[in-house]
Amino acid sequence: MSPRSKKLSEQMKAESRKAILNASLKLFAKKGYSATTTDEIARKAKVSKGLIFSHFSSKEDILFSIIDENVERWLPIAIDTDENLSPKEKIISLINSMMNLLKTEPDLIRLSLRLNLDESYRKIIEKRGKELMEKFLSRVRNLFKQLGSKNPDLDCYLFMFLFDGISANYTVAPDLFPIEPIKEHFFKVMFTYLKKK
Amino acid sequence: MSPRSKKLSEQMKAESRKAILNASLKLFAKKGYSATTTDEIARKAKVSKGLIFSHFSSKEDILFSIIDENVERWLPIAIDTDENLSPKEKIISLINSMMNLLKTEPDLIRLSLRLNLDESYRKIIEKRGKELMEKFLSRVRNLFKQLGSKNPDLDCYLFMFLFDGISANYTVAPDLFPIEPIKEHFFKVMFTYLKKK
Amino acid sequence: MSPRSKKLSEQMKAESRKAILNASLKLFAKKGYSATTTDEIARKAKVSKGLIFSHFSSKEDILFSIIDENVERWLPIAIDTDENLSPKEKIISLINSMMNLLKTEPDLIRLSLRLNLDESYRKIIEKRGKELMEKFLSRVRNLFKQLGSKNPDLDCYLFMFLFDGISANYTVAPDLFPIEPIKEHFFKVMFTYLKKK
């Protein structure tokens, strides 16, 4: 009986950890953090209940880990990645990034929306994502300014609101709200408005 | 000598019932249905825990009562009230109604947004508000058509999404997102877009 | 507005008290003391919940009142009423009395059987009916002795057991166990047995 190689063991550990995070994300997104039990997480992740608490110190720790380990997904949204594009191309690229995140990680977005509506978690999330959010806002504000906006602050807000609204509906009923036509319309409305100015 | 007069008794009952509903709405909106305990409701409503269950058969019954007894608040949003207005005036009036509801009943809107994000409650809420929602959607679609929209369906959706996004942010941080400037900007964007067509 | 005459008032009070006792007896007999709520009693007695506690100091007080106010019903069973009868006639009369009580007051008998099976109430009931029970036992023992029994103690017990068994079945399913044929058979078995000696 040779001991499991350290590498394999670590890989298994990482896998079970990932399974727990994935299961939790799905459940938190669909049922909410409070309504999700650790039993359900264990069942969905196909691990024992005990293992959850060897990976995470508490149920809340799972939630925070989900948040922390997914912050980087927002990076292409928050940070300008290609400086060679024109402002218009940049905003197209931004919207594409956002819609892409929505399409590939609907549960993450849904969970964000949930947490944002929550008195106690909102603040925590805000703190952990503050820097990113500020970067995002300043980036969008800047883009609108470059595109000739007279009120980049409000344009920026409305832009953000629209994305939140799309997310809130798409994540709960993707079949009812097909993302591609909505995205195309988003572009049309936005450029009609911006050109007018 | 005699029992409490029927009128007084009924008034007392109605008052305590209202207190429970008010407290519950606030807590459900801010903490979520699952995270709110009946103890908290009782404390906030300044009644005993037992009284809650002499008014409502379960915690869920409180939630459903809140929904059912607030449906009529959506009426001015769902139903065209003044036929003498022009399409433009009508949409202004509609947005005013919506923003007004948001300003006067932020907790109700916040709760709706929460429930809409929830897998199990979404369906229940959907069923109870189906008729109203259909009326609202057909009304908005019609208005966009009258205003020359080439794609009233998508315009209607975007309109709805924008309102959801505004609501999601305003209800959690009214100080951060002042409703009046946002409303004005909403008008400006919308009419710029519509006129262009 | 003349005050209600004292007599009428007292009569009303007695009536509501009786209604509570009747309703309680039925419910205690069928559902058991613990499983019966004061709400149910009030509903069945068609009085308010408050009135129950103006007549009785507690739920238990209702139970004890039922017991105390029905002790006299056992008198013809416990006490020899007609000294002119022969031993055989006496035992026939006794069985008739017992079967009659069973027929007219099945709920009272059923409640007694229940309380007798209960660890805590058994003792209380025993104390309150001790004198009566002793009179009954000595009476039956005596009768068996007069009828030539060689072991009046055990005959007396078996007699009592048989009545308990009949009661336990008749009170829960009177249609299944018709009392008259059972009584006739009871007589036959008993006299066959006694004659043999």
Added chain:
Amino acid sequence: MSPRSKKLSEQMKAESRKAILNASLKLFAKKGYSATTTDEIARKAKVSKGLIFSHFSSKEDILFSIIDENVERWLPIAIDTDENLSPKEKIISLINSMMNLLKTEPDLIRLSLRLNLDESYRKIIEKRGKELMEKFLSRVRNLFKQLGSKNPDLDCYLFMFLFDGISANYTVAPDLFPIEPIKEHFFKVMFTYLKKK
């Protein structure tokens, strides 16, 4: 390093389950189902309250499990086990079986008597034990027929009533009603009566 062996784990689970069933049976028998709290069961079974509900879905489930898992104890009473015996030997054997069950499982019998007196549980119990009861009754009826009974139905009922009556008294006060002398007397009465015919 490794989780508790499957065998040990299953044994632990079976033991705690049995402890809960044993404690519940005792308490249900002595205090009644409604008057017994899950706290008491946990205390008596020396387990935590939570463990009860990992074994059973509800308090009622404990009750039904007790019933279902003890049905086989009635088998020697319901079913003729030795075909080589004479009718008289058979009835002696039957009574011995019954008295033996009473002596070894007084709480089970006491609980049966309680449930039989109960409006709602009677029906449930009846359904679950219907087959067995019918076998028992037809067996006893047959025996009485073979022993020359002119009315085996009523003889069978009286036999059953007598056993119920003995049970009702023995289970609550075994010291007051010594089972052996009572059994002997039961035999004497029965055979005196049967021979007479």
Added chain:
DNA sequence: AATGAATGAGCGTTCATTCAT
């Protein structure tokens, strides 16, 4: 005498968390 709204201790049950293996 009578009402029923109101109370709160305590019920059955759930669930995050621990721990022996």
Added chain:
DNA sequence: TATGAATGAACGCTCATTCAT
């Protein structure tokens, strides 16, 4: 690392009892 039996605080809810009228 991994298990799942075990825990107990806290949950939703019930119910005997009180009290203003």
